[in-house]
Every structure is written in C-alpha cells, then in structure tokens.
Amino acid sequence: MKSQRWLVVLTLVNLVLLVFNLGARRPVVAEDVTPVLRGRSLEIVDDQGRVRASLSVHPAGTPAHGDHYPETVLFRLITERGRPSVKISTSEEAAGMSLAGPTGTKDTYVLLEAKGTASSLKLRNEDGREEIVKP
Numbered sequence: 001m002k003s004q005r006w007l008v009v010l011t012l013v014n015l016v017l018l019v020f021n022l023g024a025r026r027p028v029v030a031e032d033v034t035p036v037l038r039g040r041s042l043e044i045v046d047d048q049g050r051v052r053a054s055l056s057v058h059p060a061g062t063p064a065h066g067d068h069y070p071e072t073v074l075f076r077l078i079t080e081r082g083r084p085s086v087k088i089s090t091s092e093e094a095a096g097m098s099l100a101g102p103t104g105t106k107d108t109y110v111l112l113e114a115k116g117t118a119s120s121l122k123l124r125n126e127d128g129r130e131e132i133v134k135p
Contacts, residue, residue, distance in 0.1 A: 052078050079103055101126065 041056035053076065060071045070091040077086035081103040088097045094115035101108030111122040121133040 046080070050078075050080070050082065052080075054078070 041054065043051045044053040046052050055075050056073070058072045058074060060069065062068050070093050072089050072091040075086075075088040076084040078084045079102070083100065083103045085100045085102070086098070087100075089095065094113060096111065096113035096115075098112075099110040105126050107124055107128065108126045109122075109124055111120075111124075113120050113122075119135060122130070123133075124130045
C-alpha cells in the first residue's frame with residue numbers, strides 16, 4: 001500500500017511539472033544576430049548534397065615535385081556536374097581568377113593573374129588557340 005501511494009505522488013509531481021512546462025512555453029525568436037561567422041572552411045551544397053561553392057584556406061607546403069607554394073585562400077563555384085568553373089585565389093605571392101569552360105571541355109579557359117609585380121591575361125579555346133596579354 002505504501003509503494004502504491006508513493007507511485008501516485010510521483011505521478012502527480014510529474015503531471016504538475018508537465019503542466020508547468022507546457023504553460024511556460026515562449027515563442028522561439030532570434031535574440032541577436034552573430035556579427036561574424038568563423039571557421040576553417042565554408043561549403044554551400046545543393047538539394048542533393050553536392051558541394052556547389054566552397055571557401056577554404058590551404059596551408060603552405062611543398063608537394064612531391066619540390067615547388068613551394070604559399071598559404072592560399074581559394075573560392076570555388078562548382079557546376080551541378082562537379083566542375084569547379086570559377087576559381088578565385090589569393091596569397092602573399094599572387095592573386096588570380098580562372099574561368100573554365102563547361103563540363104566536357106578541358107582546354108577552354110580564361111586566366112587572370114597578378115604575380116609579384118607583373119600581371120597577365122591568358123585566353124585559351126578548346127581548339128588550342130591561345131592568346132596571352134601582358135602590359
């Protein structure tokens with residue numbers, strides 16, 4: 001009999017807590033706007049979960065062929081088929097932008113680069129025709 005009374009008391013306490021929690025509900029609102037979004041990289045994905053844009057910082061390093069490359073920030077816009085068609089990059093040594101042709105092409109592109117004290121614009125068509133503009 002004592003345990004039954006104890007279960008009734010616990011049930012009543014739970015019921016009071018439930019009513020209190022349901023009655024104390026407030027609408028959810030954004031209190032503050034975060035002024036800065038911080039992270040190591042950012043990816044924007046489409047409805048199928050494919051990465052369509054990315055912004056990342058690549059550390060400095062020396063790949064197998066031995067050339068040193070500096071720390072670089074790279075922004076990519078990617079087609080629905082996964083081709084990074086727009087790339088914008090910057091480092092302490094150079095800054096550049098490339099625009100690649102559509103999926104299925106491999107030699108159609110525009111490359112705009114400022115490296116050190118020099119700049120250039122390279123235009124290339126799929127048929128192999130190429131023009132380099134330097135001031």
